Every structure is written in structure tokens, then in C-alpha cells.
Amino acid sequence: MNVLKVPARTIAVFVLPCLLLYVCLVFIPILVSLYSALLDWNGISGANFIGLANFKTMLFDDPVFWPSVRRTLLYAVFSMAEIPICLMMAILLNRYVKRANTLVSIYFIPVILSVVIIGQLWKTIYNPASMGGMINGILNSLHLTSWTHSWITEPKIAMFCLYFVSLWQYFGYHLLIQFTGVQNIPSEIYEAAKIDGADGFKADRYITFPMVVPIFKISIVLAFIGSLQAFDLIMVMTGGGPANATETISTYMYNMSFLSMKYGYGSALATFLVVICLVFTVMINFVFKRIENKVS
Amino acid sequence: MKKIKKGIVFLLFAILIVTQIYPLFWLLLYSLKTNEEILGGSFFSFPAAPKWTNYKEAYEAGHYLQYLFNSVFVTGVTMLFVILLSSMTAYAIARFKWKYGQVVMTVFLLGMMIPLQATLLPLMFIFKNIPSVLGLDNFHFHFYFINIHFAWKIINTHLSLILPYIAFQTPIAVFILNGFMRSIPHEIEESAYMDGASVYRIFRSIIIPISVPPVMTVCILTFINIWNEYILAATFISSEKLKTLPFGVYSFVSQYSVNYGDIGAFLVLGALPVIVIYFLLSEKITKGMVAGAVKG
Amino acid sequence: MAKGKVLAVILASALALSLAACGSSNNSSTSNTSSTSSTESTPTSSSDKKVTITFQNIYPDSTTPSYKMLHQLVDQYEKEHPNITIDLDSLNTDQQKMKLKTQAASKEVPDITIVNPAAQMKPFVDAGLLAPLNDILDKDGLRDTYQKGLLDYYSFDNNVYALPDGNNIEVVYYNKELFQQAGITDTPKTFDELLQDVKTLKAKGITPIAIGEKDSWTGSFLFMNILLRTNNGPGFLQDVLDKKKTFNDPAFTEAVAKFQELVDAGAFEEGATSIDYNAGGNIFKTGKAAMYIMGTWEIGAIDSSPVAGKVGVFQFPTVNGKGDVNEYMLAPGSAFAVSANSDHLQETKDFLHFFASNLPKAEFDLKNAVGIGQKVDGDFKAAGYSDLAISALDLFKNVKGGDLAFDNTMNPATAQIHLSSIQNLFVQKVDPSQVAQEHQSAFEANNK
Structure with missing residues (x-):
């Protein structure tokens, strides 16, 4: 509730x-991007105003665009689906492990490492057996040769391999966030519930879940942002290839703006991201308002 | 039955430790290998003879200390300002009675999901022109014996990194802090306000101290996002003595050749301070976040 | 309210402090610019005014000869001209391209930068960002040191806008030992022989051809060799640009089909599209692949790799009896250009004149002079160049002409679609006529 009546000057401070x-460094550049989306411009010279032509091409004529959108959204779905699992793990950690803090810290390590490291590591995991790839090496030694794949270069599975790396890397991140939420619930509440006969998962259902809703929301938002901006990892591992098979909206935007030198078109893609962001913000606020009303 | 369940849970945690800590171990081995061992060797192989010279080369060729200092400086200043500015804004939106609170919040939320790459061109333009708009690009002041002259520029200074870093981190910081501050029971402030304390004082001596947990979260988020940032740094910084750590990594990757072991060694050197600091603080981070991240 | 002021003061001083800190950590560059402009207002001779020249380059690796050459010449120049400071901004290739494009949009191009020939540098020239370099070329006969015709790739409207660091051709490197192991006695002269050798090597468990197709220009560079042959000579892309031909031409579909035969025969290492250019080259350089099809700029690196001494070169073979083996994929190198908006244009040009005049000798001494863009005085053999280098130089002598890479001929948007279309051939079977159609539609959509 907004209660403090303060002079305008204080608000300003x-x-x-x-x-x-x-506004100067984020909002105005976004507006400039929105405007650039209406241009046919190579980013260097000679911009032509072409109205909505970029959007028309993007939405109806671009064979790469919609698959990129699908991959981006799927990325978001996977990232968000990971969070309930992290929550479960956080609950288990809190219940069974005495020095859980240390464990949580260890699980967090991949998050602080540079994407360059993560990318190199997972490449050596996914590589073909002839290049010392781990998965294929193990499969071969188990005589499961037919299961081996050239994981990140087969268009049909490459993207899923990238999702997996991302899920692995950010597991500790969401676990940490959920863990702090779970750990914060006063133990008296559980003790009281125990007297009422609620124990174990029953207690989780009625106490833990409602109490961590705000933290859960933070994780969801972070996961969504992370997947919309997914760029570095893809660039390091596949560069969006083979043949655009692992392109997401943001890598495609980079590709268009800086490699194809169609800056206007790249801006149209950026505009599309802003729109998704808007829709998602509205959606998530709506959903969580309902959840919060329901549980409290 | 319960024992088995517990056993399974512990096994799960143990497996996770292995998978999450493995990259560090792998990187350490990697940094001690020769190019041939890295490219040809199988996944689990140890280096035949640890090649410590990789570290010497990485340290010397990578301008390690200089880059480390720059990274620490840029990240430190950014974190300081992100926390200061966004907590003030978050508080104003959460508590002050004014018409535009929600509008400002929405404006911030809009920027949360914008990928950096989309704003590069406008940012370059803004940075180039701010000094001349302010009349500081070639400033002359002459008054009797006082003669002041200087040319201020933003591009190719640390300011060109710090400003956009702050601007890009504030939305999520405001989002998290605002969520927390709204949940602080307002009775505390009300009574202080009645007693005649100014808003500034309430903010400083009541709000900030109880907001330490979410501030910790914001710290971690900001740190993770900035420490390894490369695109902005490479675009706006040209002078060797101003470059940040990620540059070191890329400086080994040149046009026609690569020293993988050196890159590994540099990555270890780059990750080292982060890991050390993280483990020194980890207890505080998780404990700090515990104090009240959930709706109280 | 007094408390409020305290906070405001703290805030302001914190800001001031950080600004001061930012300022102090780069005060030398700021003071340089300020002293430059202050001396401009007072008429002093240009020779003693302090100048900082920013030199954006793509030689960040201190182990390479190019890096050594660059630093050696820069140090020498700074010593001879104490008032000049050269600020080197060394980036890797991709990052440099992106940075330059971002800078170009705001007309913030560094004093010296790197551009690529023909179609790739045209947008920068059109935008008036680069300064013509005719004057320094005419000074002390610098123009004549460049190989005949090379500067044409960097010329627009009779003005030269950049000075190339190299002039290479694409050859096939092969590992003699691995060829021997597979029982191959002679280098392939026709595409069918090449295919046969690929199969033989493959059967022996040796990766026939190394490639780093994550950087998709590598596959395109190889593919263009085949097109150069099936078209019975150079000029296919030019004919498309002139609307004399389309991509649906049989020469193009035939090249695609031949390229697919190579892929189908298992010519390349597994997972090639996730392996970057450097890693791809290293497969060959560590003796794990028998062939490597790449520019002659690789010779220096091969000579300092584990396979040094075991490597030979041959020309890309004829395809279905078509083409001339002495026509090559030509690779005029990346080139040094000067910003038209430079604050100290004359000093920058003077430095570049020095740099370009001394580059051949420096490269020669560093054993990196095969395929540089300028004529070199000196006996390669006597200077201790490898057999590989000498045999490559022999190939140079008989070059009859050839084509430029796809992205140096077509505009960037068309080139990108081409690159991903060729990359796709590595992982999927596509009907050649469909590949041709993809190219044609991309060309039409981007050349209105």
C-alpha cells in the first residue's frame, strides 16, 4: 500500500x-530500434523509409523467423519447467541435509563460470566419438553404437542439446533462489501443522508452496528473461547453425543486423521481442495475482 | 523405508555435486594440456606432463592484472550504483503516494528483457553525442587569468561500460526490490513518520537494513551479468589499458591460430577470484538471503 | 530535511568520485586529445604536436608472426616519432567486424581499421567513411610494390581506399605420411580421383578432409572451387550479378551435386558444423586429417605445427573434365583503411605509409611472406623457407586468374543465405535444384 505522502521534490530525488x-540508455535506444524497424538500412548509410515492409516480410515470408520464435519460446518453457524441480530439490535439501548451504554453493558454480568455458566443456561432451566426445564414447563402450549421434550438428536434436546445457547451467541458480525461500519459512509453522496432522508432502502442499509464491515468481521472470536473451551459449556452441537450425530470435537478430547488414530488419526482430516481453509481463502478473489471491 | 528414501535423496545430491563441480576440474586439466592433447585426447584423459607454462604465457600475454583491476573496478562501481539507485526507486514506487508510480514501474518492466545487442548502435550514437550536446566535447573557459580547457568524451572510457551496465541492471533490480519492499509491514514506517523522521531517514535506517537479503540477490544477479560481459566491452573500449577480463580470453583467439591451453589457463585465472570470493561469502549470501526474502 | 541534504551530498560525491575514478584511469587518452586540440588553435609546426592514432587490427595472438610484425613496426615508428602514440585495439576477426559496423553507424571509425575487399568494403566507401589513399601510394613508389591488379579490389571510382596485407590463393594441403599409409601414390588430378582418395582414406580410418564449418565461410570457400571448375572458368557470380545467368544454371547445380558427393563419401570429419575455423585447421595440423583445403595464408601456421615437413600442396582438381587447375579461388587479404573523419588524418596517413612500406621486409624476416600482397626482395630458399612454402610459391607463378569468395562478390544479405545453404549440405541431403532456387530467390530479394 502506498502510504507516504511526500513532496514532489523528494520523489524526484x-x-x-x-x-x-x-530512459536515456535503455528506453530511448528501444524507441530508436522501433523506428529503425521501419527502415531499409544497412546500418551504415542510405536509409530508406519503407513503413511496415520489414514486419510483413518477417511475419509472412521469412522461413527462419517462425522456427526461431518457436525455439525461443520452447527455451522459455523448458527453463521455467525447471523451476518446480528446483523447488522440490530445495525442499529436500532443507529437510534432509544439515549443511545445505555448502551444497547450494557448490551447485551454483556453473553459473559463475564464463559461457566460453561452459561452451567448450559441453562441446567436448557432445562431440563425435572420433573427436573424444564423452556421450558417444560411453555409448560405444556399451555397444549402443546405434544410439550415438552427432549431437549438436543434427538439426533435429541440436536445439534440445543446447536447452539441456542451459538447464544444467542454471539449475544451481534457481535452486539457490528457491532454497532461500524455503529456508526462510519459520519452522514453528511446520510444527504447528504437524500437530494438526499435516506432515511431509501434505505440509508442503499447504505451507511451503503458498509461502514461496513470490520467490517462485522471481525465478519464473528470470528464467524467461534468460531464455529470451539466450545468445552467448548458442553463439559459442553452434553459432545458430547448422543452417539456422539453432537460431533463436536474439541470435537471428544479431545475424541480420551485423552479418547480413539488414539493420532495419534486425530492429523489426528486436521490436518483436519487446512485444513478447509486454505480453509476458501482463500474463505473468495476471497469473500470479490469481495464485496469490487463491493461496492467501 | 524411510532410510531407503533418504538414501536415494543423498545419492541424488551426490550425483549433482559431481555434475556441477565437474567443469572446474575439467578446466583445470584443460589448462595444463598441450594443444595436441586437447584436440586429440579423449574426454577423461590427464595431461602427460602438466604444462605449467600455459599459465606463464596466459599471465604475460593476457595483461591479467590490468584486466582484472579494470573488471573489478567496473563491476564494483556498477554494483554500488545499481543497489543505490534501484533501491531508492523501488522504495518510491512501493511506498510513496504519487500518480505515476505504476507507470514508472511498467516502463522499467519493459526494458527487462531487451537484449544488449539490440541497443548497440543507438548507444554508440548517444555516447558520441552527449558530450557535444552538453558542450563539453571541446570546452573553453576564459576569464582573466583562469583558462580552462578540456575535451570530455564517453566512448573509450570506463564510463561507457558503467553507465549502460547500470541502466541495464536496474529494471530487474527494481522489480525484485519493489516486490520485497511492498511486503514490508508499513506500521514500522508509519510510526517513525509520525515521530517526525524524514523519508530519507526512514529509508536509510529502516528500509535499507531490512532489505539486505534482496539486495544480496541483486548483487549476485548484477555480478553474474557483468563479470563476463564482452559485447559492450569490446564495442566501446579500444585502449589496451582499459580493457576487462573477457578480453584476455578473446585475445588468444586470433585470426589464424589458437592456443587452447593458454585460453584454459586464462579462464582459470579469470574464474579464480570469483570462486574464491564466492566461497568466502557463500555462507553470508545464503544466510543473508534467508532473512526475509519471502513475504513476511 | 537536513538529513535529505546529507543524502544528496553523499550521492553527489559518490557520483563525482566514480567519475573522477573513471577519468583518472584513462586520463592519458583524455589529456592527449585535449592537448591535441589545444595545439591546433595555436599555430605550431605539426611535427611536434602530440597525437594518438588508434589502430584497430585483427592480430591479437602474441604467438603469431603477424602480431610480431605489427608490434615491431609500431614500436619502431613510435621511437622515431616521439610525439606519436599508436593505440592498438587488437580484436578477433568477428568482433572487429561487428565493432567496425557499430562504429560506422555513428561515424566513429578508428583512425586505422581493417576492411575486406570488394563487396564487403563497399558500404563503408559509399558512406564516405574511408579516406582515399592515392597520395600515400604515389609517395616513394609505394603503389608499385603491390602486385599487379591487387589494388583494384580496394578501388572505387579510381580511388584506392585500403592497403591489403595479403594476396592468397586457395590450395589443397595434404599430409604425405597419411597419403602413404593409405597407399595413395599420387595427388588427385580429377574430382573423381579425389573422391576415390577420400574413400580410400576413409576406409583406413583417416579423416580425409578437415574443415571448420561452424564458421560457414570455410565450406563456401571450398564449394566455390568446384563452381569455378564446373563453370569452366571464373566469372559465374559476376554473370549472375550482370543478369546474364541465374543460379539455376547447370554449372551451379552440378557444383552442388558434386559437393554433395564429397559429403556423402564422408570426406569431412563428423560434426563439422560445430567445429570452428581454428579447431578445423588444427585437426589437420595435428596429423588427424589427410587434407585441408584453405588459403595460402595457412603456410606459416602449418610450418610451425606438428605436421611441419610432412605437408605438400596441389591444385584443386578438374571436375568432370572441366576447368583449368591453374585458376584458383583468389583471396585478396583484409586491408588497412583510414577513417575519413580522423582528427589527425595526415599523421595517420604518414604512419600507414611507413607501415605499408616496411611490411614486406618485416614479414619476410618473420618467414611469413608467402601470399603477402606486396613484392618481396629476397631469396625465399636462402632465407630458410620450407619446401611447402617454396612449392606454394611455384603455384603462384602460374596463376591464370580465378574468382573471389562469395561474400566478396555478393552483398552481405545474399551471402548469408548462401553460407547457411551450403552449411545445410553438411547435415542434410537437399536436391541441387532446390539449393539453386534458394540462392536465386535470395539474390532477387536482396538485389532490387
Whole structure:
């Protein structure tokens, strides 16, 4: 509830420095991008205003666009689906492990490592057996040669291999966030519930889940942002290839703006990202309002 | 029955330790191998003779200390300002009575999911022109014996990294802090307000101390996003003595050749301070976050 | 309210502090620019004014000869001209391309930068970002040191806008030992022989051809050899540009079909599309692949790799009896260009003149002079160049002409579609006529 009546000047002191910086360096560039989306421009010289032609091409004539959107959204779905699992793990950690903090810290390691490291590591895992790839090496030694794949270069499965790396890397991240939420619930509440006969998963159903909803929301939002911006990992591992098979909206945007030198078109893709972001923000607020109302 | 269940849970945790800590171990081996061992060797192989010279080369050729200092400086200043600015804004949105609170929040939310790459061109343009718009690009001041002259520029200074880093991190920081601050019971502030304390004082001595947990979360998020950032750094910084750590990694990757072992060694050197700091603080981070991240 | 002021003061001082810190950590560059502009206002001779020249380059690896050459020449120049500081911004190739494009949009091009020939540098020239270099070429006969015709790739409207660091051709490197192991006695002269050798090597468990197809230009560079043959000579892409031919031409579909035969025969290592250019080259250089089809700029690196001494070169074979083996894929190198908006254009040009005049000798001494863009005085054999280098130089003597890479001929948007279309052939079977149609539609959509 907003209760403090303060003079306008105070509001200005609190909000303006941050807002100004944000508006100048994030918001205005976004608006510039929206405008650039209406141009036929190579990013260097000679821009032509072409109205909505870029959007028309993007939505109706571009064979790469919709698959990229699908991959991006699927990325988001997988990333978000990981969070309930992290929550379960956090609950188990809290219940069974005495020095859980240390474990959580260890699980967090992949998050702080550079994508360059992660990319190189997983490449050596996914490589063909002839290049020392781990998975294929193991499959071969188990005489499951027919199961071997050239994991990140087969168009049909490459993207899923990338999803997996991302899930692995950010597992510790969401676990940490969920763990802090779970650990924060006062133990008295569980003790009281125990007297009422609620124990184990029953207690989770009625106590833990409702209590961690706000934290859960943070994780969901972070996961969604992470997947919309998924760029570095893909660039390091496949570069969006083979033949655009692992292209997401943001890698495709890079490809168009800087490699194909169709900056206007790249901006149209950026605009599309902004729209998805808007829709998602509205959606997530709506969903969580309902959940919060339901549980409290 | 319960024992078996517990056993399974512990097995699960143990497996996770192996999978999550493995990259560090792998990287360590990698950094001690020769190019041939890295490219030809199988996945689990140890280096025949640890090649410590990789570290010497990485340290010397990579400008390690210089880059490390720059990274620490840029990341540190950014974190300081992200926390200061976004907590003030979050508080204003959560508590002050004013018409535009929700509008400002929405504006911030919009920017949360914008990939950096989309704003590169506008940012370059803004940075190039801010000094001349302010009349500081070639500033002359002459008054009797006082003669001031300087040319201020943003591009190719640390400011060209710090400003956009702050601007890009504030939306998520405001989002998290605002969520937390809304859940602080307002009775505390109300009574302080009645007693005649100013908003600034309430903010400083009540709000900030109880907001330590989400501030920790924001710290971690900001750190992770900035420490390994390369695209902005490469675009806006040209002088050798201003470059940040990710440059070191890429500086080994040249046009026609690669020293994989050196890259590995540099990655170890780059990750080392982060891991050390993280483990020194990890207890505090998880404990700190515990204090009240969930709706109280 | 007093408390409020305290906070405001803290905030302001924190900001000031960080600004000061930012300023102090780069004060030398700031003071340089300021002193430059202050001396501009007072008429002093240009020779003693302090100048910082930013030199964006693609030689970040300190173990390479190019890096050594660059630093050696820069150090020498700084010593001879104490008022000049050269600020080297060394980036890897991809990053440099992206950075330059971002800078170009705001007309913030560094004093010296790197551009690629023909179609790739045209947008920069059209935007008026690059300064013509005719004057320094005419000074001390620098123009004549360049190989005949080379500068044409960097010329627009009779002005030369960049000075190339190389002039290479694409050859087939082969590992003599591995060929012997597989019982191959002679290098292939026709595409069918090449295919046969591929199969023989494959049967022996040796990767026939190494490639780093994650960087998709590598596959395209190889493919263009086949097109150069099936078209019975150079000029196919030019004919398409001139609307004399289309991609649906049999020469093109035949080249695609032949390329697919190579893929089907298992010519390339598994998972090639996830292996980058450097890693691909290293497969060959560590003796794990028998052939490597790449530019002559690789010779220096091969000579310092484990396979040094075991490697020979041959020309790309004829395809279905078509083509001339002395026509090559030509690779005029990346080139040094000067920003038209440079604050100290003359000093920059003077430096570049020095740099380009001394580059051949420096490269020669570093044993990196095979395929450089300028004529070199010196006996390669006597200077201790390898047999590989000498035999490559022999190939140079008989070059009859050839084609430029796809992305140096077509505009970037068309080139990108081409690159991913060729990359697709590595992982999927596609009907050649469909590949041709993809190219044709891309060409039409991007050349209106």
C-alpha cells in the first residue's frame, strides 16, 4: 500500500537519477530500434523509409523467423519447467541435509563460470566419438553404437542439446533462489501443522508452496528473461547453425543486423521481442495475482 | 523405508555435486594440456606432463592484472550504483503516494528483457553525442587569468561500460526490490513518520537494513551479468589499458591460430577470484538471503 | 530535511568520485586529445604536436608472426616519432567486424581499421567513411610494390581506399605420411580421383578432409572451387550479378551435386558444423586429417605445427573434365583503411605509409611472406623457407586468374543465405535444384 505522502521534490530525488539513466540508455535506444524497424538500412548509410515492409516480410515470408520464435519460446518453457524441480530439490535439501548451504554453493558454480568455458566443456561432451566426445564414447563402450549421434550438428536434436546445457547451467541458480525461500519459512509453522496432522508432502502442499509464491515468481521472470536473451551459449556452441537450425530470435537478430547488414530488419526482430516481453509481463502478473489471491 | 528414501535423496545430491563441480576440474586439466592433447585426447584423459607454462604465457600475454583491476573496478562501481539507485526507486514506487508510480514501474518492466545487442548502435550514437550536446566535447573557459580547457568524451572510457551496465541492471533490480519492499509491514514506517523522521531517514535506517537479503540477490544477479560481459566491452573500449577480463580470453583467439591451453589457463585465472570470493561469502549470501526474502 | 541534504551530498560525491575514478584511469587518452586540440588553435609546426592514432587490427595472438610484425613496426615508428602514440585495439576477426559496423553507424571509425575487399568494403566507401589513399601510394613508389591488379579490389571510382596485407590463393594441403599409409601414390588430378582418395582414406580410418564449418565461410570457400571448375572458368557470380545467368544454371547445380558427393563419401570429419575455423585447421595440423583445403595464408601456421615437413600442396582438381587447375579461388587479404573523419588524418596517413612500406621486409624476416600482397626482395630458399612454402610459391607463378569468395562478390544479405545453404549440405541431403532456387530467390530479394 502506498502510504507516504511526500513532496514532489523528494520523489524526484528518489526516482529521477535511476529513471533518467534508464530512459536515456535503455528506453530511448528501444524507441530508436522501433523506428529503425521501419527502415531499409544497412546500418551504415542510405536509409530508406519503407513503413511496415520489414514486419510483413518477417511475419509472412521469412522461413527462419517462425522456427526461431518457436525455439525461443520452447527455451522459455523448458527453463521455467525447471523451476518446480528446483523447488522440490530445495525442499529436500532443507529437510534432509544439515549443511545445505555448502551444497547450494557448490551447485551454483556453473553459473559463475564464463559461457566460453561452459561452451567448450559441453562441446567436448557432445562431440563425435572420433573427436573424444564423452556421450558417444560411453555409448560405444556399451555397444549402443546405434544410439550415438552427432549431437549438436543434427538439426533435429541440436536445439534440445543446447536447452539441456542451459538447464544444467542454471539449475544451481534457481535452486539457490528457491532454497532461500524455503529456508526462510519459520519452522514453528511446520510444527504447528504437524500437530494438526499435516506432515511431509501434505505440509508442503499447504505451507511451503503458498509461502514461496513470490520467490517462485522471481525465478519464473528470470528464467524467461534468460531464455529470451539466450545468445552467448548458442553463439559459442553452434553459432545458430547448422543452417539456422539453432537460431533463436536474439541470435537471428544479431545475424541480420551485423552479418547480413539488414539493420532495419534486425530492429523489426528486436521490436518483436519487446512485444513478447509486454505480453509476458501482463500474463505473468495476471497469473500470479490469481495464485496469490487463491493461496492467501 | 524411510532410510531407503533418504538414501536415494543423498545419492541424488551426490550425483549433482559431481555434475556441477565437474567443469572446474575439467578446466583445470584443460589448462595444463598441450594443444595436441586437447584436440586429440579423449574426454577423461590427464595431461602427460602438466604444462605449467600455459599459465606463464596466459599471465604475460593476457595483461591479467590490468584486466582484472579494470573488471573489478567496473563491476564494483556498477554494483554500488545499481543497489543505490534501484533501491531508492523501488522504495518510491512501493511506498510513496504519487500518480505515476505504476507507470514508472511498467516502463522499467519493459526494458527487462531487451537484449544488449539490440541497443548497440543507438548507444554508440548517444555516447558520441552527449558530450557535444552538453558542450563539453571541446570546452573553453576564459576569464582573466583562469583558462580552462578540456575535451570530455564517453566512448573509450570506463564510463561507457558503467553507465549502460547500470541502466541495464536496474529494471530487474527494481522489480525484485519493489516486490520485497511492498511486503514490508508499513506500521514500522508509519510510526517513525509520525515521530517526525524524514523519508530519507526512514529509508536509510529502516528500509535499507531490512532489505539486505534482496539486495544480496541483486548483487549476485548484477555480478553474474557483468563479470563476463564482452559485447559492450569490446564495442566501446579500444585502449589496451582499459580493457576487462573477457578480453584476455578473446585475445588468444586470433585470426589464424589458437592456443587452447593458454585460453584454459586464462579462464582459470579469470574464474579464480570469483570462486574464491564466492566461497568466502557463500555462507553470508545464503544466510543473508534467508532473512526475509519471502513475504513476511 | 537536513538529513535529505546529507543524502544528496553523499550521492553527489559518490557520483563525482566514480567519475573522477573513471577519468583518472584513462586520463592519458583524455589529456592527449585535449592537448591535441589545444595545439591546433595555436599555430605550431605539426611535427611536434602530440597525437594518438588508434589502430584497430585483427592480430591479437602474441604467438603469431603477424602480431610480431605489427608490434615491431609500431614500436619502431613510435621511437622515431616521439610525439606519436599508436593505440592498438587488437580484436578477433568477428568482433572487429561487428565493432567496425557499430562504429560506422555513428561515424566513429578508428583512425586505422581493417576492411575486406570488394563487396564487403563497399558500404563503408559509399558512406564516405574511408579516406582515399592515392597520395600515400604515389609517395616513394609505394603503389608499385603491390602486385599487379591487387589494388583494384580496394578501388572505387579510381580511388584506392585500403592497403591489403595479403594476396592468397586457395590450395589443397595434404599430409604425405597419411597419403602413404593409405597407399595413395599420387595427388588427385580429377574430382573423381579425389573422391576415390577420400574413400580410400576413409576406409583406413583417416579423416580425409578437415574443415571448420561452424564458421560457414570455410565450406563456401571450398564449394566455390568446384563452381569455378564446373563453370569452366571464373566469372559465374559476376554473370549472375550482370543478369546474364541465374543460379539455376547447370554449372551451379552440378557444383552442388558434386559437393554433395564429397559429403556423402564422408570426406569431412563428423560434426563439422560445430567445429570452428581454428579447431578445423588444427585437426589437420595435428596429423588427424589427410587434407585441408584453405588459403595460402595457412603456410606459416602449418610450418610451425606438428605436421611441419610432412605437408605438400596441389591444385584443386578438374571436375568432370572441366576447368583449368591453374585458376584458383583468389583471396585478396583484409586491408588497412583510414577513417575519413580522423582528427589527425595526415599523421595517420604518414604512419600507414611507413607501415605499408616496411611490411614486406618485416614479414619476410618473420618467414611469413608467402601470399603477402606486396613484392618481396629476397631469396625465399636462402632465407630458410620450407619446401611447402617454396612449392606454394611455384603455384603462384602460374596463376591464370580465378574468382573471389562469395561474400566478396555478393552483398552481405545474399551471402548469408548462401553460407547457411551450403552449411545445410553438411547435415542434410537437399536436391541441387532446390539449393539453386534458394540462392536465386535470395539474390532477387536482396538485389532490387
